[in-house]
Amino acid sequence: MAESDLAQLTERFDYLTERVSSDHLALNCPADKLIELCTALRDEFGYDMLNDVTAVDWDAQSPRFTGFYHFLSTTKHDYLRVAVDCPDDFNPSLPSLAGLFASANWHERETYDLFGIRYEGHPDLTRILMWDSYPYHPLRKDFPLAGIETPLPADDVAEATGASVLPAPMMGGPFTSSGDGPMSQTEPSAKDESWSEKQEKPTD
Template sequence: MTQKLDNLQAALESVLGGRIKTFKRDRGEITITVAAADWFDVAKQLRDDARLRFEQLVDLCGMDMSAYRDEPNDGPRYCVVSHLLSVSLNWRLRVKVFAPDDDLPMVPAVTPIWTSANWFEREAFDLYGILFEGHQDLRRILTDYGFIGHPMRKDFPVTGHVEMRYDAESKRVIYQPVTIEPREITPRVIREDNYGGLH
């Protein structure tokens, strides 16, 4: 496994060079970070270069890093994480791309390179509001077309903004303001005096 990772690391450094912003090797996996401006060209090289041959994009997801691991984040808020697979060379790679603008998060679409990215990019747009420049059909995929906001953002309320129900009188589905009242539930803890052997 170590030799295989050494080979992949050497190939990545040789092909991509200074376009790798960060390189992390941990638990038998390699993660690289590239700039959003370089992402499309890097993705093409990852697929086409004979030393790498990442023919498949296995997964792509968005992330809101605003409070990652319950710690404040001082870098860009939105990240796109892609998992690539080389079937011919039998190795995997994780690539992170941070959107440079938190107010309008945007990274290049890689659907022209890996068609499997299509629905993944739509999902990241729908849930996080990350725009994929060059995507042919960027529209919501999981939420309703009239949905307001992006539900996986950390500042999105858990109850949402509106609720939907069927109205028997008008014989249609209607939207209305959320009727759930927020409340804080603190469990009551009862312990014996000598609980756990402590006196």
Template sequence: MKIEILEAALAAVLGERAKKLVRDRGELTLTVAAADYLGVAQTLRDHADLKFEQLIDLCGVDYSSYRDQDWEGPRFCVVSHLLSVSKNWRVRLKVFCADDDVPMVASLTEVWSSCNWFEREAFDLYGIIFEGHSDLRRILTDYGFIGHPFRKDFPVSGHVEMRYDDEQKRVIYQPVTIEPREITPRIIREDNYGGLH
């Protein structure tokens, strides 16, 4: 099978730089150390046996309460999905940030230019710093926004809201005016609901 050929090629080419190589549900996930991340990315793109020409996605992950359990290990991870058009195969590349307080990994913009905005998004939403990125600034939240909203410890409602003020003719910030509430789901107790007996 093609996935077995790819798995063998990754193991042979990367050797010890492949910290973990997992085949699950017909997909391969390769985990590498932060120190090897950039070098492995270049190898994945350039090696004749691999040829991952395209980065098709990159995102951040906060593992602080993975599967509603305490997580043993680094908190922040960057996950990329790579595609080889010439070989017609894919791999998921994972790298954990070494420092939870200042999560940082190398930028891959010099390897795949398509990750530029993806890295900016991961920086904006998770606070992951991509060392060497030429324009690392917020992309989805407002420039004055404080915090990173996809972190699991980010407050659900926030503390500040913005609106346009007609009198001042500008955007203003003010304390949140929404009253916090707890939403309790309805429970259907009808005996014959949906035609079920």
């Protein structure tokens, strides 16, 4: 099924290349041809459901960001993955699929929130998980896992409580359970408690 799709697609769209994949058929597509390809996938090839929109940050490589789209055909029962490199490493942007698939709306907002990729043509490209004034994109490789100190979103609450967004204490983490023995003894806990946010990590 997927092989015949691949032959038809590459014959019709000569800019497509096959991408190395350990599961489903995956294709590389240039950003400016994405709308054309996805319209054909939806209307002519039966890939009528967009399951996921996400991205990868390749850190020091260029292109730095690659957007990913996972399609499902509800008639052929087959998945298809499309990978699109963002042309600009510093202000990454991709065309929005929100006009083709309703599910793209929230997925693209999430990817924008966490990776900072702008989806051109999106009807309401605002953050979906972090608050609107948050200055970072947390899934980028240059963002530390613990976070960066930032003011709380509400000024009056920050003033009344003196609290702010602080880097999370990471000592002993990640917090995993061994799984052996009774639950009372295997609750996820810190493995290294020799340092905390009040006591610096010992250097040796």
